[in-house]
Amino acid sequence: MMKLFKYITASALAAFFSLAVGSCAESDHEFEHDDTLLRTVTIKTIPGADGIAGKIIEYNAAGQVVPADQVTLKTVEGGHGVVLFELSPTLRGIYNPEHCYLGASLTFDQIVRPGLGGIKNITNRNAEGVAQGIDVTVTSGIGTVRPYTIIGYFEGEYKINPED
Numbered sequence: 001m002m003k004l005f006k007y008i009t010a011s012a013l014a015a016f017f018s019l020a021v022g023s024c025a026e027s028d029h030e031f032e033h034d035d036t037l038l039r040t041v042t043i044k045t046i047p048g049a050d051g052i053a054g055k056i057i058e059y060n061a062a063g064q065v066v067p068a069d070q071v072t073l074k075t076v077e078g079g080h081g082v083v084l085f086e087l088s089p090t091l092r093g094i095y096n097p098e099h100c101y102l103g104a105s106l107t108f109d110q111i112v113r114p115g116l117g118g119i120k121n122i123t124n125r126n127a128e129g130v131a132q133g134i135d136v137t138v139t140s141g142i143g144t145v146r147p148y149t150i151i152g153y154f155e156g157e158y159k160i161n162p163e164d
Contacts, residue, residue: 033109034073036138036146040105041083043122043152045094047101052091054083054150076146082133085122085152097122097152109141122152 037058042051058066061078087095102116114136124132133151 032141033107034140034142034144035107035110036140036144037071037073037076038081038083038104038106038138038148041150042103043085043087043095043097044101044103047117049101051101051103052085052087052095054085054152057082057084079146081146081148083148083150085150087152087154089154089156092154097154100152102150106138107141111139113137113139120150122150 041054044051058071058076058081059079098121133149
């Protein structure tokens, strides 16, 4: 009886290891995506909480804004995106763009670098008081990359452009 148990155990382990090693083969290309577009980015008071969605503005390679209903990977190829949080002054004391958490809706194989975890300062003003935000990149499952800038401020408080 003990020999039978050892035989079954050894056979099961051999089958398990062969499946584990066999599954390390090349990935299925049908599950790799080229999507580098952010769909939703939220500012939050604490990690995991609901938040306020930012306005995502997509630019094409020529630096022109692409209307939201026309945004595809093809129409924005070579461009960049901006995620804008223009917060109402009535939200002061609840949200703080200089000390906030961010969240994003991503496909399973998108990666945001640097990550959105931890406390962020999305105003990041320069010496002239112009909000610079933070720069991130979204990398797709096949390695294509799209840059984004995430900027937050209270209406009327910070300048976004030097001429404002």
